[in-house]
Amino acid sequence: MRMGSKRSVWLLALFAALFLLLGLLLGRPQLRDEPPNLSFSSDTDGLKAWRELLQERHPLVGEWRQRWDELPAGSGRLLIAAEPAGVSGVEWQALHEWLKTGNSVLLLGDLPDQPFWELTEGWSPAPDEGEPSEATGSDEQAESDEKASGDQKAGTDEEAPLSAVDASALLGPGAYEAQAEASPRIAVLDGEGEALVTDERGTLAARQSVGSGSATLAVEPRWMQNGTALSGSHAELMAALLAGSWTEILFDEQHHGYTSAPGAFAVLPRPLLLASALLLLALLLALWSAGKRFGPTRVPREWTVRRGDETVRALAAWYERFGLMDEALERQRRRLRQQLAQRWGLPAAASPEQAAAAARSRWSEEDALRLRRALEERPLQAAGRKAARREFTARSKEASELAALLRGGAEPGRGHRR
Template sequence: MIGLLVSVLLFIGIGYMLVKPETKDYQPFLSFSPDSDGIKAIVELAQERGVTTRRWELPPESLPSGSGYTLLIVQPSMLAKPELDAMRSWVEHGNDVLLAASDMEAWDSFQLKEAEQPKGLGSKPANVHMQGKVLSLEATVSTTSRLVAQRELETIYEDERGILGARKHFGEGSFTVLLEPKWLMNSMIIERGHFELVWPLLQDTRRQWLIDEYHHGYTAERGLSAVYPAWLLAAAAQLAIVLLLWLWKRAKRIGPVHTPRAWTVRRGDETLLAVAGWYERRRLRSDALAHSAQRLRQLLYERWGVLPSAPPQEAASIASTRWDAKRAESLLRLLREPQQAQVSAREFAALAREYSEAIVDMEKE
C-alpha cells in the first residue's frame, strides 16, 4: 500500500515538472498585468479607495463625450501630435489626462531638457507638491529628462535636477505629465512603497478612470454609433419606421402564408350553416332563390356575354352548344322559373340544388 502511494506521488510530481504550465509573459505597463513591470497594483489599490476604472481600447478621437473622466496613459508605444491635440480638446470639456512617459516629445508648454546623470544609484529625495504643501519622499529616479519650468506649469514632482512631473490647465480640465512611469509599476508600488508618492496624481475618486491600452496594441471593435454619424443612423431608423408603417397600411402579410385546410373547411361549413339557418328561421326561401338566380344571370353575362335582360332562350341556345341536353334544359327551366312568394321546404331544396349545380357549371366555363 505504501509503495503504491509513493508511486502515485512520484508520477504526479514528475508529470507536474514535465508539463508545468508557463506563466504568461505580459508586455510592460499593462493595467491587467500581475508581472513586476505591470501596473495592476495601482489600479486595484485605486479601486479599493472607491475609484471606478475601465480599460480604454479606442483612439483618442473616440473618447467619451461629457466630463468627469481621467485618462491614464502609461508609457505608450507611440503618441502622435494629432492625438495629443485631440486629447487637449477633450480636456477642455472638463476631463483630465495623466500621461506617464519617459520618452515623450516636446508638446505645447511641456518642453523638455536633459539633466546630468545622477551620482550613485538607489532612492533619492523627491519633492511632492500637494495642496500647497511640499513633501519630501524617497523615490527611484532613472530618467535623465526634465520639464522646463514655465509660468503656465504647476509643478507636482521635482528633485535636485529639475521637474519630473507637472500639470497644465486647459479650459475646465487639466493635462498632467510624469516623466517617471516606473513609479506606477507593481514592483515599485508593492516593494518600494511608491503608492504614497503617486497617489496625489490619482486622489480625485469622483472621476472615472479610463486606463489606456490602445497605445499598447489592444483595440476594441467599434459599434455602429462610433462608425457611422448620428444623422445617418437617425435617418436609417426613420426610414425603417416609415417602411413598417407602409407595410402595415398595405396589409402585407409577414408570417406564414399557409392556412390549414381543416380550418377553412370548418369555417366555410359553419358560415354556410349559419346563413342557411338565418334564411330558414326568417322564412326567406324565395329571397335565397332570387339571390341564386341573380348570381346565375351574372355568371351568364361574365362567361357568355348574355345580358341579364335577355330572354332565357338565348342562354339556352348557347348552353346547347356547350353542354348536354339535360343540363341545357335545366338551365332554361331555372331561367323561366317564376319567383313565388311562398316555397315549400321540398321545392326549395330541389331548386337550390339545381341552382348550385348550374352555378358550379358556369364557374367552370
Template sequence: MQSKRQTWFWLVVLLLFFIIISIFGNSQKPKVYPNYVSDSPSPSGVKAFYTYLQKEMEVKSWSYSPKMLPTGPEKKLLIMVEPSVVPDQVEMGEYKRFMEAGNTILLLKNNPKGMFDLQVSPLDSNAPVNKALKVYDQNKKAYRAEINSSIRLLSNKNEERLLYDNNGTVALKQTFGHGQLIVAIAPEWITNGQILSEDHLALILHLLNESNTHTVLFDEYIHAGQNTSTMLNVYPKWFLLILLQIVFLTILWLWYKGKRFGPIFVPREETVRFSDEGIRALTAWYLKGRRYHDSFLIQADYVKLLLQERWKIPFSKEWKDLSPFLERKWLGVPKSDIGPFLNGVATMVEKEKMSKQEFLQWSRKLELLRKEVEEG
C-alpha cells in the first residue's frame, strides 16, 4: 500500500511539473485573425475603418443570418467585405429583401460574379494589375488607387457607374425596390494596411456617402467559414493542457478503482434455472410462514435417513434409543454429550411449535451430525 501511495505522489508531482513548464515556457504567439473582419487589427483586417466610423455614426457588427436583418423604417447600410463564400439562393433572396425594404448594401469583392446577378469582364493580359491607377467618379474627378482585381464590372442602363478607370467600371450602383446595391471590386481599399495609401479612404467615403444613412452594419456572417470558433482557438493552450491532464488523471483513478471498461455481461444466474429452485422456494415459504417446527422435522428425518444409509441405524428407532449406535460411530463428540443431544432432539421433535432461536440452535446441532455422517 505504501509503494502505491508513493507511485501516485510522484505521478502527481510529475504532472504538476509539466503544467508549470507549459505555462511559463509557452511563447506568446501573435493572434491570427481572419481577413476582412471588423475586429482584426492585422493589415488584412478592417478595424481601422470600423473604429473611424464609430466616431461619426452608429456602427455594429452583424454575425447573424441575413433572414434576421432588420427591415424597419430606419434606413441602414450593410457593408460586405470580400465574403469567404458566395451565399446560396435563399440567403441571396434575404439580402435582396433587405434592400427592397429601403436599405443599402455595399459589396466590396474582388470578383462579385455569382452575387446579385452581377456581370463581369476579364481584363486584357496586357492590362496593369496591382499598380496605382487613375480612377474617376461620375463628375470625372480623378483619384489615385491600387486595384488588385483582374476583372471589371459590366454595367447596363439600369445601373449607375460610380467609379471607373481606363479598363472599365470599378464601382456601380443598382436599385432594388426602395433600396440599392453598391458594388466595388477593390476590397483592399478598406483594409488596415492600405486604407491610408493613395486615395483609398476618399474613395471608400465616396461610396459610403451614396447610401445616405447613419447606421452601418459590418456583415461578419459572410466570414463564418474562416472565423468559426473551435475549442482549440477559443481557450488558451495552458488551459487545454491542464484539461488534458485532468482527463488523464481521471482515467488513471477509474482504473485504480477497478471500474469496468467494456461490455456488460449478464450473470449466468439470471438466465439459467437451477435444480434447487424448488428447495429454495420451499425454504423461503417455511421462513416467511414461521413454520420452524415443520422445517426442523424435515431436517431430523433427513438426518435419520442418512444414519440408516451410512451407519446402518434403523430409521424406525426413536432419537432417544440411538445413543448406543452414536457412541460407537460419532467419535468426534464426547460420549457424555451424546445423550443430552439425543434427548434434546427428541424433545424438539415432540413439541408442537418452536421459536426461531430454538430452531437455529438445534438446526446447527443436527447439521454437525449430518456432516459427520456424510463426510466423516
C-alpha cells in the first residue's frame, strides 16, 4: 500500500473517532428533572422506593390523578399526599367528609392550609449572656430555617444532619434520630389528636380521628424520600405511620401536576345521561313497533327447496283423471320447440322433418327419428285406461330424454353421437 493511501485511511479513522466523540458529548440525553415527592420518580427526592415496598406487601397500590372531591366511595383506603400544591378549600372539605366514612390520609410537608392542625414556628432557646441578642438570634434562626426549607424544596442531594427525636408514642421507648430541620411544628391541643413524633422544638408528626377514619400529618417529607429513606430512624418512623390493614393505598399525583381527564360518562351531568338513555329506549321501542327486527334474515323454505317428485306425480294424476294426457303431450311438444329455437335457432313453426334434418347433423339417426316422433301431433292410440297411461308415460319419458340432450346435460338415449 502506498504512503498516500495509508495516510488517507488514518485521517478517515481519526475523523470518524472525532465524530463519534462529539456525538457522545453533545448528544448525550439529559435526565429529566422530575418534581419532588412523585411516587414514580427514582430521583433522590422521589417516593418510588416506598411505593415499590408497599406494592410487595399490599394487593392494591396505585395513583390518584383526580380532585379530592372525586375520591372513590367506600372505606379502608389510605391516601398519601406528599406536599400537595394548590389544594382548594372545597377539596379539603371533601377530604374531611371522605375520612368520616372510614378512610385515612397521610399528609407530608409544611401544609399551612390543611384544616386538621395549627402549625407553629417551633421553640427557640433563649440566648445566654455574652451571646448575640434575641433579635439577632431570631434573625439567624429564621435565615437557617429558610435555608433548610429552600434546600428541602429544591431537592438537593446534600443530606441534612440528624437530630434526636422522641417517637415512644409511635414505636415505643428507644433512641431515635431523624431529620427535623423544618421550622414549622404541629400545635397539638387537648382533645385534637395525639403527638406521635416530637423533638425539643415541638411536634413533628401527629394523628387525630376524623369520624370513622383518621388524618396523620408529618412535617418532614424527607422521611419518605428515596435519598433519605434509610437515614437515621426514617424507615421505622414511616413503617409505623403507614401501618394498617388497608384495602387500597393511593398516592396523590393530581396536586403534583399529573391529572387524568374523567370519561364522558363522568363529565356529563346525570340528568342528561338519564334523558339520553330514555330517548334511546324510546327509539328502540318505536323501531320495534314499526316492525323492524334485529337478527338474521331467514328465507322461507319453499323459496330455496326444489320441488320433489310428489309435484310431478300429482300433476300426472290430475291430467290422467280428467283425460288431459293429450294436452300434457302438447305442452311437452311446445317446450321442445322452444328449446330448439333457443339452442339451434329453428323457428317455432318448423315441421318435425325440418327438426329431424337439423338433428342428424348433431345427433345419431335414431335420436333424430325420436325427435321427429316427439314433435308429431299424434293423439294417444291405446285403448283402455291402463294402456293409454303406459303410452303416455313412454312418450313423456322420450320427450324428457330429448330435452336433456338439447341442454347437453345427458347422453343420448339410443344410438351414438356423430
